[in-house]
């Protein structure tokens with residue numbers, strides 16, 4: 001089915017222009033967004049996504065439309081999708097502005113889009129030759145300034161893969177372009193800390209919570225505990241790798257830099273636990289950040 005688009009207070013034809021040419025989100029990427037999975041007409045973890053949208057916007061100093069407006073837009077999009085949508089994106093920009101980096105006076109632009117698309121069923125990853133700046137102004141924010149990620153995904157695709165994993169400026173494992181990472185090593189399930197520069201992924205957070213509740217040895221590492229060289233251990237089969245995201249869940253990485261990888265037994269359990277809990281709890285309560 002075609003995309004469903006909500007903008008400017010109403011549903012729009014998917015081919016219709018919906019923002020002005022001087023929208024600051026368009027001219028300089030001055031905006032925030034969320035990507036959600038939808039199953040049977042129900043978005044997953046909507047409260048957590050709206051909380052992160054508000055967090056990202058407040059970090060950037062962008063006003064967000066009120067919750068009733070956002071929820072109303074989401075409802076209209078879901079209704080129009082008649083249970084067939086699988087993926088939704090909520091975008092908020094700082095609105096109309098001058099052509100330079102300084103902002104205008106808004107009001108913010110809100111666009112909600114959704115479509116039916118197959119989720120990525122496998123992950124083939126490569127190591128990206130660039131780094132994430134863990135001290136950048138946009139670190140930890142899901143901003144629309146994602147061209148770095150677009151470049152890295154194109155790099156991955158040029159190598160026959162679909163995801164690129166990146167180190168931070170200290171050479172520590174950070175995240176993928178649209179995923180967080182989990183390593184199984186020495187009987188533990190490890191994920192880099194937010195201080196590594198990674199996004200506070202909603203799937204990462206739930207995998208940590210639900211994994212711990214299921215008695216799995218899952219934890220956030222200390223800074224520097226997972227240097228990028230841990231990926232050599234993964235290739236050598238001494239450690240295992242999974243990525244997490246709203247569209248992938250907890251997903252085994254099938255190959256890294258062209259080397260086939262074997263699934264980790266604990267990561268398999270984490271993935272199964274996640275699937276089970278996500279089916280039962282479609283809108284988990286919002287936690288404090290960690």
Ligand SMILES: Cc1ncc(COP(=O)(O)O)c(C=O)c1O
Pocket residue numbers: 035175176177178179180198199200201202203204244245246247
């Ligand atoms: C840079 C980055 N890291 C991690 C993730 C995973 O986050 P979530 O689990 O909330 O989808 C995303 C999601 O797109 C992302 O863009």
